[in-house]
Amino acid sequence: MHDQDEIDHARRLLASARRILILTGAGVSAESGVPTFRGPEGLWKSHRPEALATPEAFQADPRLVWEWYGWRRERVGACRPNAAHAAIARLTLRNPDARLVTQNVDGLHELALEEAASEELSPGDSAAPNLPHRALPIRLHGSLFRARCTGCDVRTPDRAPVDATSEATLPRCGKCGAMLRPDVVWFGEGLDPEILREATESAETAEVCLVVGTSGLVHPAASLPLLTKESGGVVLEVNPESTPLTEIALASIRGRAGQLLPSLLAVEAES
Ligand code: OAD
Ligand code: ZN
Numbered sequence: 001m002h003d004q005d006e007i008d009h010a011r012r013l014l015a016s017a018r019r020i021l022i023l024t025g026a027g028v029s030a031e032s033g034v035p036t037f038r039g040p041e042g043l044w045k046s047h048r049p050e051a052l053a054t055p056e057a058f059q060a061d062p063r064l065v066w067e068w069y070g071w072r073r074e075r076v077g078a079c080r081p082n083a084a085h086a087a088i089a090r091l092t093l094r095n096p097d098a099r100l101v102t103q104n105v106d107g108l109h110e111l112a113l114e115e116a117a118s119e120e121l122s123p124g125d126s127a128a129p130n131l132p133h134r135a136l137p138i139r140l141h142g143s144l145f146r147a148r149c150t151g152c153d154v155r156t157p158d159r160a161p162v163d164a165t166s167e168a169t170l171p172r173c174g175k176c177g178a179m180l181r182p183d184v185v186w187f188g189e190g191l192d193p194e195i196l197r198e199a200t201e202s203a204e205t206a207e208v209c210l211v212v213g214t215s216g217l218v219h220p221a222a223s224l225p226l227l228t229k230e231s232g233g234v235v236l237e238v239n240p241e242s243t244p245l246t247e248i249a250l251a252s253i254r255g256r257a258g259q260l261l262p263s264l265l266a267v268e269a270e271s
Helices: 004-016 026-032 055-060 062-077 083-094 108-120 193-205 221-230 257-264
Strands: 020-024 098-102 142-149 155-157 180-184 208-212 234-238 251-253
Touching: 004 208, 004 234, 004 251, 004 257, 020 083, 020 193, 020 221, 026 083, 026 108, 026 257, 055 062, 062 142, 062 180, 083 098, 083 108, 083 257, 098 193, 193 221, 208 221, 208 257, 221 234, 234 257
Parallel strands: 020 098, 020 208, 208 234, 234 251
Antiparallel strands: 142 155, 142 180
16 A cells, blocks of 8 residues: 555655654544544534634533533543554654654643653653653643633643533633633634744754644644755655645655554664
């Protein structure tokens, strides 16, 4: 299905580069059972994500929007990282110049990193390993497992099931009592400027930008690979389908992330 020469070429490029940026989208979690946004399971109760992931939708019907996020928390909570998350985690642990930028809010990269770190940094030690900050994903779109207060703006980790029976049962701020909202970036909202700065800098300085499992339709995330290319780096893509980013990619490998990434990233990188 995929062209072996193209895979070998991409593998060599990745093995010889130090500054590597990996940009992921929902497709990297597809093999874990997380539905992609624009795939066959993209609709929830006949709503398109673009219709629910907006401040207007939340204002009009916070119960419906929280019900959707509650369903996603539950669904994603039952998923495990796959071989692609694991391969990326190992790369970012071993290569201090590799960065991961993700559009995903599912937390699977973080889980894979914890698992890889306990294997690589402190095998046999049951205490949680100290994760190097640079190995953590730069999360462009926030997290399903965090909430933000619509009154005082405080942000908190929040993995609790959501009771969306009525507006009165929705999650509320422990400090000021106002309604909480998911701590994610919705359509029409700006990204956190510091996060965007970090992602932009990584894209501009990367020798290789490996784009995995994104439809390349949502900006500014989808503009990052172009920054790498404009700064003299190369773009590689892994996706079963072609996307608007295919045309700027030096090689676009048609296939699934979980199948391809372990061999593509099997760099014996000593840090
Ligand atoms: P999409 O659902 O738009 O695209 C998923 C991509 O993954 C598609 O291009 C698929 O072909 C590809 N894909 C599917 N299975 C794959 C596999 N096993 N391996 C590799 N690729 C696979 O998801 P995103 O591009 O992440 O934003 O969507 C971007 C943003 O739009 C999301 O972060 C979210 C969404 O609405 C916000 O919520 C702000
Ligand atoms: Zn509050």
